[in-house]
Amino acid sequence: MKKTLAIISSFVIAFTTFAVERVVVRTVYNSGKIESKTVSLEKQKDGAYRLSIPVVELSKDINFIDVHTDDAQAKKGDDGYWVLSDGRSGRFYRTYGHLVERRNPMPLYGVKKGDSAFVGIVKGLKYEFEMHIDVEEGNYTIYPRFLIKGIEFAPYEDLIVDFYNFKGKDANYSSMGKAYRKYQLDRGEVQPISERVKKYPTLAYTADTMFVRIKHGSKAMSKIEHQTEENEPPLYANYTFDDFMKITRDLKSAGIDKLEMCFVGWNRGGFDGRFPDLFPVEPKFGGEAKMREAIKLGQSFGYQMVCHVCNTDFYRIAKRFDEYAISKRLDGSLRPYAHMAGGRAYNPCFQVVCDRYIDDDYKGMSDLGLKGTHHIDVTSCIVPYTCHDKAHPCNRQQTADYQNLIGEKCRKYFGGFGSEGPCDHVAKTLDYALYVWAYPNWVGGENPLVDRLVPIWQIAYHGIILSNPYYSTIDYTYDNPNRIWSPYKTLQDKTYRRLKMAELNGRPTFYFIDYKAFGVKPIKEAYDEYQPMKHLQYEFIDFHDEIAPDVFITKFSNGEYIITNYTDFDFTYDGNVISAKSYKLLK
Numbered sequence: 001m002k003k004t005l006a007i008i009s010s011f012v013i014a015f016t017t018f019a020v021e022r023v024v025v026r027t028v029y030n031s032g033k034i035e036s037k038t039v040s041l042e043k044q045k046d047g048a049y050r051l052s053i054p055v056v057e058l059s060k061d062i063n064f065i066d067v068h069t070d071d072a073q074a075k076k077g078d079d080g081y082w083v084l085s086d087g088r089s090g091r092f093y094r095t096y097g098h099l100v101e102r103r104n105p106m107p108l109y110g111v112k113k114g115d116s117a118f119v120g121i122v123k124g125l126k127y128e129f130e131m132h133i134d135v136e137e138g139n140y141t142i143y144p145r146f147l148i149k150g151i152e153f154a155p156y157e158d159l160i161v162d163f164y165n166f167k168g169k170d171a172n173y174s175s176m177g178k179a180y181r182k183y184q185l186d187r188g189e190v191q192p193i194s195e196r197v198k199k200y201p202t203l204a205y206t207a208d209t210m211f212v213r214i215k216h217g218s219k220a221m222s223k224i225e226h227q228t229e230e231n232e233p234p235l236y237a238n239y240t241f242d243d244f245m246k247i248t249r250d251l252k253s254a255g256i257d258k259l260e261m262c263f264v265g266w267n268r269g270g271f272d273g274r275f276p277d278l279f280p281v282e283p284k285f286g287g288e289a290k291m292r293e294a295i296k297l298g299q300s301f302g303y304q305m306v307c308h309v310c311n312t313d314f315y316r317i318a319k320r321f322d323e324y325a326i327s328k329r330l331d332g333s334l335r336p337y338a339h340m341a342g343g344r345a346y347n348p349c350f351q352v353v354c355d356r357y358i359d360d361d362y363k364g365m366s367d368l369g370l371k372g373t374h375h376i377d378v379t380s381c382i383v384p385y386t387c388h389d390k391a392h393p394c395n396r397q398q399t400a401d402y403q404n405l406i407g408e409k410c411r412k413y414f415g416g417f418g419s420e421g422p423c424d425h426v427a428k429t430l431d432y433a434l435y436v437w438a439y440p441n442w443v444g445g446e447n448p449l450v451d452r453l454v455p456i457w458q459i460a461y462h463g464i465i466l467s468n469p470y471y472s473t474i475d476y477t478y479d480n481p482n483r484i485w486s487p488y489k490t491l492q493d494k495t496y497r498r499l500k501m502a503e504l505n506g507r508p509t510f511y512f513i514d515y516k517a518f519g520v521k522p523i524k525e526a527y528d529e530y531q532p533m534k535h536l537q538y539e540f541i542d543f544h545d546e547i548a549p550d551v552f553i554t555k556f557s558n559g560e561y562i563i564t565n566y567t568d569f570d571f572t573y574d575g576n577v578i579s580a581k582s583y584k585l586l587k
Contacts (some may be wrong), residue, residue, distance in 0.1 A: 020163035048162035058155040076138030080113040086444040097135040110176040117171035124160030127396035160454040177459025202415030210508040218271035241286035262307040306374035313345035327387040343535035350402035362413040373416030381421030400425035441486035478524035503564040
């Protein structure tokens with residue numbers, strides 16, 4: 001490691017500048033040979049400085065390519081920070097450390113040093129890199145590594161990174177997020193919610209409402225690798241469709257006039273039980289007739305009714321399981337996934353999912369009467385994977401393309417597409433993310449180099465994709481003592497969860513409630529709190545910062561702003577007093 005840092009430093013020290021205009025491209029071949037060269041970047045019309053390596057130069061004997069710049073090097077004690085696209089950020093405090101991140105929800109990274117900053121946006125081979133942060137003897141090096149061998153296919157496009165530079169008051173993570181948002185909007189990859197609602201009125205309803213998910217039940221976890229009807233574990237019902245209807249009536253009686261409700265695990269075999277099979281509707285929960293009754297009841301109250309499915313785990317017990325549909329690894333073997341309620345799951349190829357399964361599924365669910373932002377588990381929480389089946393090969397870009405075709409079908413049949421996480425390979429079709437962060441106990445995990453989370457994703461996508469900020473802000477108004485799963489229990493304090501929801505204007509989301517023990521009053525509490533805030537879902541976040549220790553400002557594109565005070569003392573801003581442990585929406 002020391003030798004590598006010394007080599008890179010020797011290349012960049014000669015052209016220390018205040019903006020990224022040159023990079024060192026370090027190519028490591030499969031043979032172990034290493035080549036490094038300094039490349040002057042080409043200035044673009046939008047002010048970016050571009051590194052472009054033509055696809056014809058990405059030969060099959062390359063293992064990986066690192067892209068270094070002196071602006072992404074720092075020393076312990078320097079004023080500034082680095083930031084990854086998952087929001088993890090660290091100031092230059094450490095002497096030693098290493099962080100590698102393959103899952104990049106947006107294809108970017110940024111560094112601030114003194115009064116200068118830059119964001120590097122990967123515009124070519126954006127699914128084929130990992131981020132590295134190396135710290136050796138107090139020397140920081142932050143860089144993307146392009147995994148050319150790891151593409152598993154011939155490289156399919158030029159390697160492109162555009163660097164945008166910022167100075168003075170603009171040298172911050174807000175400018176980084178806004179630069180990426182502008183890029184996405186300018187090229188037509190995404191549209192603001194305010195534009196999309198003109199075509200999809202169900203999205204306007206989604207933006208105006210909270211999201212309540214009710215999990216009907218699942219099979220007992222077992223060690224059975226491949227389940228059959230003979231050895232299938234018992235299915236336990238948490239909430240039948242009759243229970244669902246009681247909760248729906250309770251929500252209406254509490255004074256909640258608008259709501260989007262989601263059936264989770266309604267399908268054959270329950271939650272993660274028999275995918276890709278969905279039908280018949282699970283009899284143990286009441287079957288199709290009762291589910292239809294529950295849908296009609298919610299709609300009679302003015303609620304939008306949707307359901308949850310998953311396209312990434314197929315089980316051998318399913319009647320529609322077919323090895324042909326499963327994604328194949330390089331050696332031709334089936335791509336295994338986790339062991340879950342249905343036994344060993346396998347990742348399917350999304351080309352087959354899109355072409356063979358989706359239309360039949362969506363016709364069946366549409367016939368039930370479901371309408372709204374249809375929820376697909378996992379898809380937006382992972383990097384697209386490959387498939388090497390000779391009949392339906394897909395590189396990561398092609399997998400992303402098929403996932404977006406499925407998103408388009410969601411909008412066609414139901415009016416919207418929601419999914420689990422923030423990964424923006426489906427940004428062009430995604431309307432809602434169940435959570436952005438699960439730090440520090442899951443995706444975007446804990447590392448000693450990380451000292452905070454910054455909302456670079458929300459700055460890029462608020463007003464474009466609805467979201468809930470944390471896994472642990474799900475059910476944020478509940479003092480539920482059963483927060484035992486690590487990502488869910490990260491923010492144990494109800495007040496802190498409430499403030500985090502306000503600071504980032506999250507869409508209130510409920511999922512894991514024991515309604516028999518806790519009822520629906522906390523949902524009504526969130527509903528009342530959301531009413532004066534919900535119009536902001538149509539606005540961009542233009543600036544975010546910590547303006548005093550544990551006091552944050554969030555500025556929106558309509559001129560409104562939120563001051564969030566996490567301290568034990570009142571805080572005064574521009575003549576306005578924000579009480580301790582509270583927030584205030586101001587104009």
